[in-house]
Amino acid sequence: MIRNIILLTLLFCTFINTTNAQDYYPADIGNVWILESEDGTERITYAIGKTDERFNGKQGRILSVTTAVLGTTAANTSTFLMQVDEEGIKIHRIVTAFGDVFGEARMEFSPPATFFPAELELTKTWEFRGETEVSLVGNVTLSSVSEVVAIEDVKIATRTFKNCVKIQMHTRTTAALGATRSTSYQWLAPNIGPVKFQTNQDIVFELVKSNLIPATRLYDVNTDGVVNILDLTFVGVRFGSTDTEADVNGDGTVNILDLILVAQNFKN
16 A cells, blocks of 8 residues: 555656745744844844644744844844744744843734745735733734835845845834834845845845755655655655654645655655
């Protein structure tokens, strides 16, 4: 039976289009991006980690975004509880640490808010709105509208990233003392993720280092350094189980989708 499943998977893969849509925000657990301001005084670190929370049988993920002033202990961290599915990246919760004075703010989204849609074509627009309580401030409402405003190359000190999406983000924050508005921009490179960010104060951050989990780490399930028939067999013998090592797409069950993903990445 296992042999038949593997043969069917290989046959099926010869007829499907194996070219995936551009992945502008690779959300694999373990991915890290570090961006620094042009004057070298500030740093933003994006890191994707594990969480025990699951959504529709799939493992959730935590995106930590830390902004730090280099040479000091000043830092601010926000964590995003995410799920990744065929519709894109969704946010269930945002937790921001403001420090000793203002404490911690938690913003829950039900249903989950769109962080990034699956397709990021020109003029694509999405939005979300949430509420939270902040110490000494009271109730705070946040609304954000994002739009892909350009597809362009981004040149930084070390290299040029082709065909990046430029996302404009309009944010409105409302509290008892009034409302504030800001506009910022983020550039995402295909299969790389965030490479440039511009704040509403025109401070520009550029990618200085990234550590992305390669496909071989995802689909080389027997960890021999290459994706081949042995990995397909590894998944095939666990077909129908909940073995996390063979469940490469993280949907909670080892099934035909895991076999297809492994077969598509042969010899990577």
